[in-house]
Amino acid sequence: MTPEFWTPIGLSIKVSLTAGIIVLLAGIFAGKFMSRHRFKGKIIVETFFMLPLVLPPSVVGFLLIIFFGKKSPIGKAIEAIFHHPVMFTWWAAVIASVVVSFPLMYQSAKSGFESVDEMVEGAARIDGANEYQVFFYISIPLSIKTIVSGAILSFARGLGEFGATLMFAGNIPGKTQTIPTAIFVAIESGNMMMAWMWVLVTMVLSFLLLLCSTIFK
Incomplete structure (x- = not known):
């Protein structure tokens, strides 16, 4: 195989990782915070988090150009x-991959944290554990399956991102x-x-990722 074949594969894996x-x-x-807090406007925030799942890729790409373009404050900074x-x-x-894949990770993590019994976390606090210890030694281990599953699905989604990437990052061989x-x-x-x-490489990678995600459920 030529470098022309392997370069997009290597870049895709690098970007997705x-x-x-x-x-x-x-x-x-974000999942931990939203699973344990109630506040006004929460449903608006959650809808905003999930919005990239339903927005057309061209819209996501357009918004990224607006927010990160040369004329925007963020772009200038x-x-x-x-x-x-x-x-x-x-x-x-x-950035394009982060935007489109975040909803999958957020939803998986939030579902996992919501499944953790608050009484278990409360018992750990009563026994002297601080919030850091509760989070890393109770909440994370009890939610690990959904977290790993969400991470795999997010990686797969980032690997297949096309529309927003094409608009925002372009299609520069060896660079973006x-x-x-490339397909x-x-x-x-x-x-x-x-x-x-x-196409075959993408199908094999996607199949293996989905298989791993199913195993971890």
């Missing part, structure tokens, strides 16, 4: 700090070209053999 770590941490803490805009970099692909965008270009150029190989 980086996004997966960010989503895992954010999803766990990033460019001032790193001397380079975030758009059309592999970090743009990471992931498997989905798109291969089909457009009539290189069906290469497209088929990337």
Whole structure:
């Protein structure tokens, strides 16, 4: 196999792993907080968290360009700090993957924490455990199956992200070209053999990830 074949695969895994770590941490803490707190406007916040699941990829890509583009305050701050805009970099692909995969991780983590008996956590506090110890030694272990399942599904979702990534990160070979965008270009150029190989790799990876997710349920 040529480097042309392996480069999008390596970049896709790199982007998905980086996004997966960010989503895992954010999803766990957001899920824990939302599972144990009641406040006005909670349903609005939760709807906002889940919104990327139903928004068209082009809309997600458009919003990312608005929020992180050169003319936005965030985009200007990033460019001032790193001397380079975030758009059309592999970090743009990471951000796109984080946005579209976060709802899966959040929902899984929240469901897991909600299944933990509050009396068990309360008993640990009575025995002298602080909130840190309750979280890491009680809540996390009792929710580990849903957390792992959510992490796997989030990774799989990030691996297959196309629309928002294409708009926000572009399709620069060796820099931002992931498997989905590489397949798109291969089909457009009539290189069906290469497209088929990337499709098969994606199907195998997705099958294995879904299998692992099912096992951990």
